[in-house]
Amino acid sequence: MLDGMSLEQLIKRGEIVEGMTFNQKVWALCAQVPAGSVTTYGDIAQALGCNGARAVGNALNRNPYAPEVPCHRVVGSDGRLTGFAGGLPAKEALLRAEGVEVRNGRASLASRHHFAPVRVRLSA
DNA sequence: TATTTGACAAATC
């Protein structure tokens, strides 16, 4: 299973495979967002075919693969940072370091990332 | 098995 690659490795590479839990898919999608870009909780939820933005937030809150899985690039639908396990100031600093504009606790959505439709790899 | 818990979001006022 998993092509001999560890689940952790797949997630960090942003690859989604059948059998992954919702949270694992969230982490994998998050890993697809490049530095300098941002995405929203809602966008990730949609990419997974649901409107559970809150569930996405929960998953990221417990992200066990930080900082390889850059959950700081996920912001609210209006650009507000909304939350970060390491504290909002840290999230803001990370985003700025990557070139994302942050004003008044709000990130610019200009570099919003566009997810490709989730294609679950056929087993074996 | 049922309830509670959030790093959400859109609509309404």
Place this chain on the structure above:
DNA sequence: TGATTTGCCAAAT
């Protein structure tokens, strides 16, 4: 603008 309300959903209790 901001505050409130309601719908959403997987996980953890």
